[in-house]
Amino acid sequence: MVETSPVGRFQLQQQRLELKRWVPAFLSSHKTLFTVLWIAAFGSVFLWQQNIVGAGFSIFGKAGPGRPMPKMRPFAFNLTDFGGVGDGITVNTAAFERAVLAISKFGKRGGAQLNVPSGKWLTAPFNLTGHMTLFLAEDAEILGIEDEKQWPLMPPLPSYGYGREHHGPRYGSLIHGQNLKDVVITGHNGTINGQGQSWWKKYRQKLLNHTRGPLVQIMWSSDIVISNITLRDSPFWTFHPYDCKNVTVRNVTILAPVFEAPNTDGIDPDSCEDVVIEDCYISVGDDAIAIKSGWDQYGIAYGRPSRNILIRNLIVRSMVSAGVSIGSEMSGGVSNVTVENLLVWSSRRAVRIKTAAGRGGYVKHITYRNLTFDNARVGIVIKTDYNEHPDDDFDRKALPILEDISFTGIHGQGVRVPVRIHGSEDIPVRNVTFRDMSVGITYKKKHIFQCAFVEGRVIGTIFPAPCENLDRYDEEERLVRRSASQNVTDIDYDI
Numbered sequence: 001m002v003e004t005s006p007v008g009r010f011q012l013q014q015q016r017l018e019l020k021r022w023v024p025a026f027l028s029s030h031k032t033l034f035t036v037l038w039i040a041a042f043g044s045v046f047l048w049q050q051n052i053v054g055a056g057f058s059i060f061g062k063a064g065p066g067r068p069m070p071k072m073r074p075f076a077f078n079l080t081d082f083g084g085v086g087d088g089i090t091v092n093t094a095a096f097e098r099a100v101l102a103i104s105k106f107g108k109r110g111g112a113q114l115n116v117p118s119g120k121w122l123t124a125p126f127n128l129t130g131h132m133t134l135f136l137a138e139d140a141e142i143l144g145i146e147d148e149k150q151w152p153l154m155p156p157l158p159s160y161g162y163g164r165e166h167h168g169p170r171y172g173s174l175i176h177g178q179n180l181k182d183v184v185i186t187g188h189n190g191t192i193n194g195q196g197q198s199w200w201k202k203y204r205q206k207l208l209n210h211t212r213g214p215l216v217q218i219m220w221s222s223d224i225v226i227s228n229i230t231l232r233d234s235p236f237w238t239f240h241p242y243d244c245k246n247v248t249v250r251n252v253t254i255l256a257p258v259f260e261a262p263n264t265d266g267i268d269p270d271s272c273e274d275v276v277i278e279d280c281y282i283s284v285g286d287d288a289i290a291i292k293s294g295w296d297q298y299g300i301a302y303g304r305p306s307r308n309i310l311i312r313n314l315i316v317r318s319m320v321s322a323g324v325s326i327g328s329e330m331s332g333g334v335s336n337v338t339v340e341n342l343l344v345w346s347s348r349r350a351v352r353i354k355t356a357a358g359r360g361g362y363v364k365h366i367t368y369r370n371l372t373f374d375n376a377r378v379g380i381v382i383k384t385d386y387n388e389h390p391d392d393d394f395d396r397k398a399l400p401i402l403e404d405i406s407f408t409g410i411h412g413q414g415v416r417v418p419v420r421i422h423g424s425e426d427i428p429v430r431n432v433t434f435r436d437m438s439v440g441i442t443y444k445k446k447h448i449f450q451c452a453f454v455e456g457r458v459i460g461t462i463f464p465a466p467c468e469n470l471d472r473y474d475e476e477e478r479l480v481r482r483s484a485s486q487n488v489t490d491i492d493y494d495i
Contacts, residue, residue, distance in 0.1 A: 086119020136190025159294030171213035261285030299331025373412030423453030432456030
């Protein structure tokens with residue numbers, strides 16, 4: 001067992017206090033964000049090319065050398081107490097399992113903490129227990145074993161039918177938990193590394209017979225905190241909370257190659273409620289964040305929405321997908337989502353809502369506020385024909401509802417198409433509001449604010465000029481001109 005470190009705890013609290021004061025003011029200026037963008041980009045690429053494995057990249061700084069691990073539970077253990085060897089060669093699965101079993105006995109006494117010291121700790125997947133803190137020291141790196149035969153198979157998720165990539169069982173996650181309460185994964189910016197390169201290669205070569213597993217997946221649980229760590233190179237989605245309540249992700253760096261790392265979403269809250277994601281840097285090979293709630297008839301039957309989600313103070317990058325997405329698997333419904341103080345840089349799309357006939361469900365009461373786009377091909381996307389389905393038995397009459405979506409304080413530069421809202425006659429987009437928007441564009445074609453089957457309003461003057469589908473109001477929200485063209489289609493995917 002290890003001793004308490006009041007100094008370490010005090011320093012951690014001080015850092016968090018300073019961060020809470022500093023981040024909102026810092027992110028409120030999009031000009032300042034452009035400056036930090038290039039610092040972040042250069043630093044990330046430099047660290048990656050120098051092959052500093054496990055150090056990751058964090059815009060929030062790194063713990064000083066030799067910081068003692070604070071004691072955050074009444075009881076604390078080191079992985080070495082259970083036979084762990086951090087040489088990058090020894091397989092530590094049994095050590096993790098013995099440690100978790102020991103910690104499970106302290107649940108009624110306030111739980112216990114498992115410290116992972118500096119080193120490289122190779123392991124197959126293992127499960128967490130309730131009332132547990134997993135603490136990764138500086139330069140500690142948990143490495144996922146690359147042999148997929150060592151990854152257990154699990155039943156497909158009930159809201160996804162027979163499987164996400166393949167019918168039948170799916171691979172479990174490297175770090176997994178089910179039906180838990182009060183779980184913390186934190187540290188001094190230690191790293192959990194899925195070593196996904198072999199998985200991505202086998203996926204592209206169609207050599208896998210089961211859906212790949214996430215890096216960290218917590219299911220049917222509550223009071224989950226992920227903070228002050230780096231997650232990287234997941235085989236599939238990186239952090240996947242499924243049907244959970246009270247989830248917090250704070251001060252986390254998530255990395256994967258921006259190309260040829262398929263489906264390495266950063267954070268995917270799935271049928272979750274009361275979620276906060278803040279103060280993170282995410283650069284991955286798919287959506288940085290994707291809010292989900294089940295797939296077609298299976299998600300409709302499961303019936304668990306994602307709701308009450310706050311995403312703020314993030315810098316994200318996605319060269320192949322979007323910075324923050326809702327859907328396309330949203331059949332249980334998504335509501336009461338706020339995305340604010342977000343910088344999306346060097347990305348294919350900035351923010352996106354995607355759905356299709358057959359999904360059912362709804363996306364409503366969504367607020368985007370203080371967004372900055374820097375070199376994004378498309379800024380805002382709402383797409384209603386994302387026709388990817390689990391099988392042919394979906395209900396083509398199950399039409400999603402999209403309504404009450406607002407965009408305020410949208411700024412940026414180097415954007416090709418600032419807005420593309422592609423509703424349809426069957427799936428119109430209703431009650432969309434734009435206010436305080438000024439986005440520098442790279443394409444001078446007239447129709448770059450694209451709309452189809454959308455109704456809503458523009459308050460005040462925005463740039464570029466909005467589509468004809470929207471009503472116009474002045475700054476005092478007095479009606480200036482009512483649109484008679486909500487169903488006009490002005491979508492051009494060639495731009």
